[in-house]
Each structure stands twice: as structure tokens, then as C-alpha cells.
Amino acid sequence: MSGRFVKLARDGGVVIIELINSKPLNIIGSSAISELTDAFRAVVKDGDVRVVVLRGTGEKAFIGGADINEMVTLDRSSAVAFIRRLADLCEAIRECPVPVIARLAGWCLGGGLEVAMSCDLRIAEAGAKFGMPEVAVGIPSVIHSALMPKLIGASHAAWLLLTGETIDADTAVSWGLVHEVTAPGELDVRIAELTRKLTGFGPQAVRQQKHLLNRWLDMTVYGAVEDSIEQFGLAFLTGEPQHHMRQFLSRKRDK
Numbered sequence: 636m637s638g639r640f641v642k643l644a645r646d647g648g649v650v651i652i653e654l655i656n657s658k659p660l661n662i663i664g665s666s667a668i669s670e671l672t673d674a675f676r677a678v679v680k681d682g683d684v685r686v687v688v689l690r691g692t693g694e695k696a697f698i699g700g701a702d703i704n705e706m707v708t709l710d711r712s713s714a715v716a717f718i719r720r721l722a723d724l725c726e727a728i729r730e731c732p733v734p735v736i737a738r739l740a741g742w743c744l745g746g747g748l749e750v751a752m753s754c755d756l757r758i759a760e761a762g763a764k765f766g767m768p769e770v771a772v773g774i775p776s777v778i779h780s781a782l783m784p785k786l787i788g789a790s791h792a793a794w795l796l797l798t799g800e801t802i803d804a805d806t807a808v809s810w811g812l813v814h815e816v817t818a819p820g821e822l823d824v825r826i827a828e829l830t831r832k833l834t835g836f837g838p839q840a841v842r843q844q845k846h847l848l849n850r851w852l853d854m855t856v857y858g859a860v861e862d863s864i865e866q867f868g869l870a871f872l873t874g875e876p877q878h879h880m881r882q883f884l885s886r887k888r889d890k
Contacts, residue, residue: 641655
């Protein structure tokens with residue numbers, strides 16, 4: 636499904652969801668948010684999808700933030716409806732059963748950074764910039780900004796959320812906000828390497844691992860340990876451990 640604001644491409648088990656027609660900095664309003672949410676919910680229904688790559692059009696921005704032209708017209712009730720839509724998009728990404736890679740080129744601001752933090756892997760190009768400028772326009776950073784303290788620590792989160800200042804890609808990777816930074820022109824090469832790696836793993840094992848990662852966020856360590864023991868046993872019902880372990884042992888014998 637493609638639409639006015641979303642373009643879908645597929646290469647085997649890899650789906651690319653691209654934000655389009657959203658101004659030069661890929662600004663998201665209600666319609667774009669809804670289309671992106673629908674795209675991720677459609678992925679859930681396709682058992683053959685192995686990895687999703689989320690990107691913005693061009694190299695100027697991943698997502699440059701929510702549409703201020705729309706937000707300036709909001710009142711209390713419509714503001715709640717607007718931010719609920721954005722929260723639903725972030726949850727649709729987190730609930731997507733396969734890994735979601737954020738392709739981070741250019742600006743990643745506000746709601747765009749909340750979307751990026753909802754993705755499982757965040758790969759940035761050297762020129763990328765990150766920030767949460769909401770306080771500068773009179774609103775707090777909310778919804779999936781709540782992920783930030785666990786991702787980068789309370790001190791770094793306070794800096795971004797209270798000052799509204801931007802940080803560069805090197806700072807973002809040192810803080811743990813992104814996983815890797817690539818040289819200019821190498822972003823797509825690295826993402827292609829990752830998608831090949833992920834699609835080479837057992838699909839059920841990867842889905843289980845993402846499921847566990849999400850569950851662990853809301854569990855005690857003891858609860859997570861006990862839950863993962865049960866999930867480990869369930870993995871052997873798929874046949875994937877036996878298949879991949881035999882391949883591993885065969886390669887080891889051949890050396």
C-alpha cells in the first residue's frame with residue numbers, strides 16, 4: 636500500500652517505508668502520520684516480511700518534526716487527538732514483529748526523533764543532526780520521549796528536552812541515541828549489509844527476540860528472566876535452532 640505520503644518498496648523480505656510529499660524536511664502532519672501507521676500495521680499481517688527500513692525522502696531529513704502549521708491551530712481536545720495519532724504511529728513501529736531500521740540522514744527533530752527512538756536500530760550518516768525543540772515553541776516533549784532516559788540516561792535526556800539544542804551524529808552515537816554513524820555516502824551500503832545479515836537469521840528467532848526486548852522494558856529483571864526461559868523452550872518448536880545449529884557445527888567440522 637502506497638499513498639499520498641507513503642511509498643512502499645520491497646526486495647524479498649525487506650520492506651522500505653518512505654515518507655514522501657512532506658516538504659523538504661519531511662514534516663509530518665495528521666494525514667502523513669495516519670498513512671505511516673497504516674503501513675506498519677499492514678506489515679504485521681505479512682508473515683514473509685523479515686526487516687523494515689524507515690526513511691524520509693532525500694538527504695535533508697529523516698523526519699524534521701511535526702507540522703507546526705497544523706499544531707498552531709489546535710485546542711486542548713484536538714491537541715490530544717493529534718498527539719494520540721503520533722503515539723499510535725510510534726507504537727505501531729514498536730509492535731511491528733520484525734526489526735525496524737531507521738535510516739537517519741539530515742535532520743531528525745521532535746516527533747521525528749520520537750519515531751526514530753521507536754525503531755529497533757538507528758543508523759545515521761555523519762551529517763545527521765538530532766534535537767527535541769518542543770520547549771522552544773511552547774510545548775513539552777511527550778509520548779515516546781519517555782524512551783529517552785533509558786536509551787541515553789537521565790542527564791543526556793534532560794539536556795535535550797530542557798534546552799531544545801541539537802546534537803551532531805558523533806555526539807548521538809557516543810550517548811547511545813544512535814547505534815552507528817557512517818561516512819558520507821555510505822549510509823545505504825551499511826543498511827543493506829544489516830538487512831542481509833538480519834534476513835539470514837531464522838525469522839522466528841528474530842521475531843521472538845524483538846518481542847522479548849519490548850516486553851523487558853516493562854518488566855523486573857526477575858520477571859524478564861523467567862519469561863525468557865519459557866520463550867527459549869518455545870523456540871525449539873520452530874525447528875530453527877536445530878537447523879541453524881547443525882549448519883554451525885557442519886561449518887566448524889569443515890574447517
